[in-house]
Amino acid sequence: MKYRGVAFLLAGVLASLALGWFVFPMVLYRTESQPIGFNHAIHTGEANGMTCDMCHEFAEDGRFNGIPVTAKCADCHSTALGSTETEKRLIEEFITPGKEIPWKVYSRQPDNAYFSHATHVMKGKLTCEECHGPHGSSSELPTYQVNRISGYSRDIWGRNISGVPSEPWEGMKMDRCVQCHADRNKVDGCVACHK
């Protein structure tokens, strides 16, 4: 058989490709569930018309508080608003006992990275969507996946395993910071973003 050798070679290539592009991501990432559901769309939609910074707020010194504390939720959800199962759980498990919700944060950066929301949002005039995409209008929380080796959320690398973002906001690796800074002619030392 003339092409027998080539056939085996190709079979090997194809097996690798299948393994690498389909099986590998499944093995590399572990899916974890969020403690409770959350519908951003309801909050930001026309009915309520909330903006991002109403919950994800800045402290007085510019420090970004990130995910709001339960007390913030309780401002509105002191009692159940509606009768969904999620709402019931929110009240019973978190608001009433005053427990913080152990959210898993999609965009959590490692401890050694320093990111000032104030500098980027207030001074640099970036919008939330430029980095976080249409997260604020989603009606369901995306699946949270964690890298088994590095422990990072999958969103840091980007949903696309190739590392090439399929959406402009995808991926939050250092390359993206550097690219954005380079595009804007910012000249920084390493410590400007590393702590």
Place this chain on the structure above:
Amino acid sequence: MDQGTQKKSRYGMLIDLDRCNGCGACMVACAVEHNVAPAEHKATARTGVTWLRVAPMSNGGEFPATDTIYVPMPCQQCEKDTPCVAVCPQNAVDVDPATGIVGQVPQRCLGCRYCMTACPYHARYFDWWDPQWPKGMEQALNPDVAPRMRGVVEKCNFCHARLHTARTKAAAEGRESINPADYVPACVEVCPSKAIVFGDLEDATSELAQAVKHPHVFRFLEKLGTESKVYYRSDKQWVLDKAKSLQTV
């Protein structure tokens, strides 16, 4: 920061050796600020991690004509041909063009220690051990500074985390530049005898820029031409002589 609009700074320090009495408050504050782990049992003065080291300097006289001063020795933030920057094989060290601060990125460092041999001030420290905190003490870590792992080099960066905080505050308040009062390194803040002046050398009106003009102000190993930004001052003649003669042996 934006090259065009952001004012360039050159942060520096002036340490008055006559005021320093070697109490060690700066060393402790520095270690707390930067999440340096307590010493491993076998650590010594030569293997410990002290971003700021206070070293005794003796006049060499015999008792009772002896005199000793204490020299706090943080990273000297060399400006020109920064010895550690040039030697690092993988760009883990750089001089921040916006501040003149020599930054060390332990996450990039491979632990070859070439920079340590290059630094004439011995202001760089290697993590010989895995950093270990007593149980529970990790919740008392400073959230603004990442702990380092073993096998990398670390050093003083003029409490850069405090500059982060000051910048964020400035951004939140809509100011273009930081308020100098918001950016004071830990050692400067805690010195009980107020021996350290910190500031921007670029700003000619700053207390620091004025103070370094005094004739009794010097830098260690000035002739090496590294243009370090940590200045010292002493009115004691033997200190001036010794600092300028350089040679020790």
Place this chain on the structure above:
Amino acid sequence: MFPWIYEFRWTVGHIIFLGVFFTVAAVVVSTVVLALRRSKKAIADPRREALQWTSEFEDLPAVVRACRHQLSGEVKERTCHHEFDCRSCATHPQFLARTAPAIHAAAEESLCGISMPLDRYYHRGHTWVKPEGDGTFTIGLDEFGSRMIGQPDAVALPEVGSAVLANGTGWTMRKRSSDLRVLAPIDGVVVEQGGPDKGWYLRVRSEGTEPQFRHLLRGHEIRPWLVRELERLEYALSSDGIGLSLADGGELMPDLWKQSPEIDWEGVWGSMLLQA
């Protein structure tokens, strides 16, 4: 390292440094690739055979590579650089011109009981070739070889119709656990297979022009050669650390290996059959 990595700078230093590095890497890689490609081509017979001989010849000890004119005493010391192929040697004809071949009356040379008939040509790898006059040539293992090896356990001869190449593999023999490659003395196409029992191994027909025997030993060269070969055998055996007496009653013993079977006979036979 690469322009798409964020720390890449288009500075002279970067470009020169990395340029040099990539050049070096490219040279190293292409060298290996070139070697691989060439060997892929060369693996085909008969080039491999020629190549193998070239390679082996280089690794032969200098004493083995002594020029036939040194054997005959025409020159004091001269090492062959032509893979024992006097056809390509420019000096060989000069020697021939200077000294007329001695007339050798005797029909055979005999030393230590080894008889070497002089009606044929001898290859240094202990084969002989005898023109049969009908355009075919008989090839066999000389007595030195036969006594040294004894009766082979198996012989693999080339198929009738296949080509053998001078200095290439003539045939292979298996003796005990050793595979022995016997070099063919001349080019030719096999017309008949022989065997140890027949006293010859191959009969070949030369393709095209009449074969030349200039590279083979003959007549007066045989005796000095045989003397050296006996010395060499003695050395090869002694290199195994065993003082083995070659001769019993002045004769090289047949089936020499039986004397001391623990010796590395593969090594001895191989080196006598011109394998490095």
Place this chain on the structure above:
Amino acid sequence: MDKQFIPRGLRRTTFGKFMAWMIPWILVLGFGLYAIYLCLAEGLFHTNMDNRFAFGLWIYLDLTVIALGAGAFFTGFLLYILRREEARAVINSAVVLGLICYSGAVAVLMVDVGQPLRAWFTFWHPNTHSMLTEVTFCLTAYLTVLLIEYVPIVLKNRKLRQIPRFLVFEFQLHKIMPVLAGVGTFLSFFHQGSLGGLYGVLQGRPFAFREALGIWPSTFFLFVLSAAAAGPSFVLVMTALVQGISKKKLVKPEVLQFLGRISGSLLLVYILVKAIDTLVWMNYTSPMVGFSAFEFYNAGSFGTWILVLEVVVLGLVPALLLVNGHMRARPLVLLGAALMTCCGVMLNRFVMTIQTLALPTLPFDAVLSYMPSWEEVATFVAVLAYGVLLYSLSFRYLTLFPQEKDIRQS
């Protein structure tokens, strides 16, 4: 039992005796591997290096073995580029020695760095101004070249060469060897230089700092020269050592004399340049930054004697012995002078690495001392054992000295 693997025509000791020689070294290697495991798994506190003595025995070892391992590149250079056929007698041995030196050095470097898993960052984000980057790139590339050069030697093993593919590949590779030798020479030239530059660029260490010629400090060139001078001497010494241990004559005396002559002439040039360099340093470089050169030598237990020892006793003297044909003709003198040359280079590397770090820079510093820990020594010895093992295996099963069978047979 392994006779079929020993090259034809070579006499090697019995397998039993060979194993008796190998097993102690294997044990030493195992012990060293344990020390390496400790350093890698638990941290470098197992060494006696510290923040002030950040480079220790290992870096010294690296610089030394690479200087001595220069024998490989220089022999290749002599044989393939300069076409000096004398070198063929030792080229295989030199390649194996080079491979051992370089792979040992790289292995030790990987233990020496605190985060070996990140060592590849140097390739990804190289700082082209750093001498260490140059060293890393050249070391990696040259180690690759040495491995490729080692391949044909292995493929010529009596058993392996019976496989036609190997034989042919070996043959083809060998034909292109001059290209690799050229590349190797180029790489070796650079990283020997960069290793010299490693210390020469340290403006914070006035004892080591040297004026630059072009972009490289003078030590760059001094290291190249000294390595080129010491390389042949090392090959000579090792050949003599192997001859002594195996009790066999492996090369013709002319070859050793040839090596000695090359080594001696280069050493003479080196010493001359070194002397000029030292004078410039003493009278210009060092005083300019406020340090008197002689005070360095009078610090602690160091003394001017070290300079005299390095330049005169272990430099000029062997150089003169080696360039003199009459002296060179005496085997003992030849060997002794080569040994002195090697020691001189080792001392030079010691001065550059250890003394540089021991000397104080700040007015309140003292002369530092450093004594390697058992883990460091064990790692060092492991590399030695690895070298002995690899060399012994190569010596037994491969043809390292092509002249060996000729010598015995003639």
Place this chain on the structure above:
Amino acid sequence: MKLTRRDVLRFAGGSVLGALFTPIPWKLLDDSSIWTQNWSLIPPLPRGPITTKFTHCPLCSAGCTAKARCVNGVPVGLSGVPNLATRNGMLCAVGLAAHHVAYHPLRLSGPQAFTGKDDGSVLMPVTLDALLASLGPKLRAVMSSASAGAVAVLDQRPGRAMSRRYQKFLSGIPGSMYVVSPSREDGMLGTLRALSGSPCGPMGFDFENTKTVLSVGAPLLDGWGVPERMQVLFADTSASGKTLMQIESSQSRTARGATTWLPVVPGTEAALALSFANVIFREGLYPKEIERTITDFPRYRELVLRYHPHPISALTGVSPDTIVDTARKIAGSPSIVIAGADPARGPLEKSTEILVAGLNLLLGAPARSGGITLRREMPDVDAGAMPETPLHRVPDHSIGLLIMDGAEYGESFPTSLLKRKMVADGGTVVLLSPHLSARSASADYLIPTPSPFESWEEHPTPPGAAAASFSVSAPLLAPRETSVDAVRFLGLLSEAIGTGTEGSTSPEAVLRQRSDAIQSAGRGTVYAPDGAEGKPVSAFSNGDEAWQAFLDGGCWVDEPAAPARSGRFSILGTLTDDELATAARPRQREGAAITLTPTGVRAAMSSGSISPILSKIFQESDLRGNSGTALINPTTASQLGIQDGSAAVVRSRKGTLQVRLMLDPAVRPGLLQAAVGPWPNGTSGTETMDNEGVLAICEVQEDGTWRFTDVTIEKA
């Protein structure tokens, strides 16, 4: 189709080739390198809201104001609050990491008791009930038998509201004793107070208004009193216009910072003091009215005139001119003469303390501006009127059961001193401490108290202060479940012996009592920690307001005392002629053995009581010696053939000690200054509870002092 080896190889080759075009190798490389950058061996940073709380450093009597930066309410950093109108708030090295103490590895996990002292068994964990069940009968036995010794409490921070609780507890037990630390920084003021012929209030030093300070060994610039107060006043004497003269045998940090240093032969300080007085007398530099107010003036004068500078110069090693100049200097300007010692070195000899204190009386103290001032008594809570007895003045073998409050001692004392005070069979010792310490070995019972920042602490007037003050440290951290505070323990103990409990039952309530007392006294001002204007106490309408002000980190400062009419004092006190005759003997004898003197850092002599991070100054630098290091003069060392950093064995009559010797020209030849603790990270192999370091080999003299011990040094 048969699968050949070649096929398998081709397939493998193809897979390798294919893998290069998948994310596998590249992503693994990326992730593994990220792993090395964040690997699990380093802890994650705390995340949460950042807040600021004001408190006071609870580690020593200075009680410096501190600003705590908290994440999730947990303090992650402390800093001083400088320029506070009340009290200086720059923290010292020890205080800057006070928030780590709660995590110290040497912390006690629960109550412990020796379950069999004789057979050498070790402390074993016990339940609190079992401990009380065993301790109660012992206490009752001691109370009921005169021969079993007295019940005593050792309180190393007297003057607190908690101290009053102890005193009250003791007042219910006949024959009990309230014992305080033997060495106190302002011990000389106590001596001065005792010299008064009539009842006299507490005293302080008016450093702010003084011109000249003559310090006899007091470590003024090395942690004495309130560190920042001293730093600000004397760190730069040329700028402040003040003169600081330090009399000390070695060149301490204070001696270095002082204007002048008088290197004195150890033990001759009293002679030097008398010699100064001699000059003052002969030159008539003293205020004439003291001839009337000093009751034993003629006797003093007669004594002093025997101490002419010339002979004394030979004795003390201080030149006659220096003696004369110094005497003129202190007599010619507002001045303070202060006696003290390195905190590890314990109390001065009684005669030295009295004779130095007497110099102040000679210069017209107390109530002199820039000298010794009188201050008002603090508004007190229900004191049991128990007199304070310093430990070294307690009669030997008189204590049958001792309750030690707080293992931590800003100053230190040898365990052998304690043993000497206990009854012959050792009695019973109960130790209330958050962690193991050197003192734990002498205890029979260990009660784990809340650690600093978990506990309610109060800070009454710090040593040497010119006016009374008070502040509170409210807990920043939740105490461990197993910890038992002192108030609860006293209550349980009272229950166990059947005397019943009374009064407040929580430490908070105890402190509140003091707050209420201040509020009802209506004097002074409470200053908020943020530096705002103070609020007069009279402006607080009720106790709750005042208490809230204290909880917010406020500090109360009393009004200055009215200048008092000079009272009558005895200048020589109870000193006998014999005592005076031997007062001025040089401690270091010519040609004698090496003299060992302990040295230490205030509040940092016990490993468990300080942050492990203090390893930076005690272990990872040459700034301070840790347990097991000793300083020696290079000349002495070379005579002994000792190298810098070498190990040696120090031998005294009490035992031997392994030390690492460091050469220091600032140490007087012939002296060996050995560090008392610590090993801050608690990981030392020798960090057992019975290791008190150099104090174990110090000889306690007849008078209860241990400043100097004759030793020999051998190379190890």
